[in-house]
Amino acid sequence: MLKQPTIWSRYSTPNVLAIIAAVMILCSNIVGLAQHESSFDDNDADPTRLFERGQGAHARGDLERAVGFYEEAIKLKPEFPEAEFQRGTALVALKRFAEAETAFRRATALKSNWAMPHASLGLLLVRLNRDRDAEIALRQAHKLDPQNELVLRLLADIRLRSGDAREALDLARRATALKDAPPAAWIVKAMAEKATGARIEAAATLDHVLQLEPDNVPALIERADLFVEENKHAEAIKLLITADRIQPKHKAIASRLAIAYERNGQPDDARRVAQGAGLISQAELSADGTKVLGSPEEIEAANSDDPTKARAALRQLLEKNPGSAMLLARLGASYRTDDPVQSLELYRRASELQPKNPDYATGYASALVQARRFVDATTILRRVLAFAPDSYAAHANLATALYAQKSYAEALVEYSWIVRQKPDLAIAYYFIATAHDNLGQYTEALAAYESFVARADAQTNQLEIDKVKLRLPLLRRQVQLGEGVKPKTSKKN
Numbered sequence: 001m002l003k004q005p006t007i008w009s010r011y012s013t014p015n016v017l018a019i020i021a022a023v024m025i026l027c028s029n030i031v032g033l034a035q036h037e038s039s040f041d042d043n044d045a046d047p048t049r050l051f052e053r054g055q056g057a058h059a060r061g062d063l064e065r066a067v068g069f070y071e072e073a074i075k076l077k078p079e080f081p082e083a084e085f086q087r088g089t090a091l092v093a094l095k096r097f098a099e100a101e102t103a104f105r106r107a108t109a110l111k112s113n114w115a116m117p118h119a120s121l122g123l124l125l126v127r128l129n130r131d132r133d134a135e136i137a138l139r140q141a142h143k144l145d146p147q148n149e150l151v152l153r154l155l156a157d158i159r160l161r162s163g164d165a166r167e168a169l170d171l172a173r174r175a176t177a178l179k180d181a182p183p184a185a186w187i188v189k190a191m192a193e194k195a196t197g198a199r200i201e202a203a204a205t206l207d208h209v210l211q212l213e214p215d216n217v218p219a220l221i222e223r224a225d226l227f228v229e230e231n232k233h234a235e236a237i238k239l240l241i242t243a244d245r246i247q248p249k250h251k252a253i254a255s256r257l258a259i260a261y262e263r264n265g266q267p268d269d270a271r272r273v274a275q276g277a278g279l280i281s282q283a284e285l286s287a288d289g290t291k292v293l294g295s296p297e298e299i300e301a302a303n304s305d306d307p308t309k310a311r312a313a314l315r316q317l318l319e320k321n322p323g324s325a326m327l328l329a330r331l332g333a334s335y336r337t338d339d340p341v342q343s344l345e346l347y348r349r350a351s352e353l354q355p356k357n358p359d360y361a362t363g364y365a366s367a368l369v370q371a372r373r374f375v376d377a378t379t380i381l382r383r384v385l386a387f388a389p390d391s392y393a394a395h396a397n398l399a400t401a402l403y404a405q406k407s408y409a410e411a412l413v414e415y416s417w418i419v420r421q422k423p424d425l426a427i428a429y430y431f432i433a434t435a436h437d438n439l440g441q442y443t444e445a446l447a448a449y450e451s452f453v454a455r456a457d458a459q460t461n462q463l464e465i466d467k468v469k470l471r472l473p474l475l476r477r478q479v480q481l482g483e484g485v486k487p488k489t490s491k492k493n
Contacts, residue, residue, distance in 0.1 A: 163345030165195035233264035255320030340370035442484035
């Protein structure tokens with residue numbers, strides 16, 4: 001993700017624990033509160049009675065004792081889903097997450113049509129940053145209880161992090177349509193609206209939240225971000241000052257405030273806020289001199305060759321520089337080959353912030369190629385080449401996209417441009433050869449195959465070399481027999 005920062009990861013991760021705690025309290029009356037019990041009764045072998053004692057201890061906050069009672073009940077009655085579920089909620093509060101997950105999964109296995117353990121399992125997995133597993137549990141909970149606002153909201157948030165803004169918006173709309181939907185649901189809706197490009201709707205949604213709760217910090221931050229994007233920096237500053245008053249020395253707020261001050265022509269205020277929050281302005285992250293707010297350690301980590309380390313650092317820097325197209329593009333590049341969907345979303349956001357930057361548009365198209373959306377990639381790359389005709393990356397990606405669509409004649413134009421720039425690029429000759437071959441232009445194909453073999457490296461091009469060796473004998477025979485499309489020759493007067 002890439003997973004993109006959302007309302008959970010950016011502002012309210014502690015709220016997940018609060019939600020789980022709330023679920024614990026709400027669920028503590030499944031069978032009914034028991035009378036006060038301070039110890040096990042050796043004569044009591046009734047699992048229901050032990051379960052009730054566990055609930056009593058649970059309600060009093062004596063979680064270790066509650067877990068003990070639940071486990072004793074389960075020993076006597078192994079198929080006891082309510083005890084497994086309550087045991088899981090107590091274990092979450094004790095931060096014994098692995099055991100809690102086992103308990104919740106056991107409860108869902110014993111009583112598959114009960115929505116609550118599925119939902120609680122999903123909540124726990126969100127807390128553990130295991131979005132894919134969490135989504136499975138939450139979708140099952142939603143199937144069993146379609147009107148559960150919390151489940152809808154969490155699913156929307158997960159889909160938003162995964163880059164599927166449209167489904168996130170649909171889920172968030174369903175959550176906010178429910179009676180007494182909390183502000184958190186409306187904020188997720190606003191973020192999904194923004195991600196789909198509906199910024200006017202997002203602003204209206206956030207204004208609605210701030211009318212209900214003027215001191216809602218996530219809403220203040222998100223609304224300020226929209227103001228910054230609209231170059232309404234004075235309005236953003238007012239909201240961020242309010243957020244800073246509520247949560248002083250919060251680095252995500254301070255970095256936004258510093259950026260807003262700087263863009264509003266108040267460099268002294270920007271420096272004051274940045275220094276007060278321990279932020280340092282750096283110009284070392286990119287070769288084009290783009291400045292970002294971040295510590296030297298974060299900058300160094302973002303430039304790491306370790307993708308896990310670099311991605312974590314880039315996400316931290318995006319927290320402090322939410323409008324940085326360069327950071328979004330850098331993060332998108334890191335996901336391009338192993339998670340093209342996330343890469344696509346990150347490059348899309350970068351391109352929206354700087355639509356005239358050919359590198360970001362090319363990166364977006366490259367992610368489209370990785371996602372095998374070749375037609376869309378071709379459209380974007382042709383636009384890029386219209387105003388950046390010497391972009392090697394654009395020509396290379398366009399060649400790949402056209403070849404994949406079997407538009408071999410058009411692909412040949414791009415590959416020919418590439419070999420003029422890099423005459424020793426062996427793999428380009430291979431694609432030129434196979435394009436000619438597919439077009440039935442056997443004489444040209446033979447010449448290109450021979451150029452490929454002369455330049456190919458046995459370690460990096462072995463697969464292609466083997467294919468060519470199999471093809472060449474028959475191809476030479478076809479050329480000798482005069483088969484295939486004849487090379488074009490100029491007419492003599």
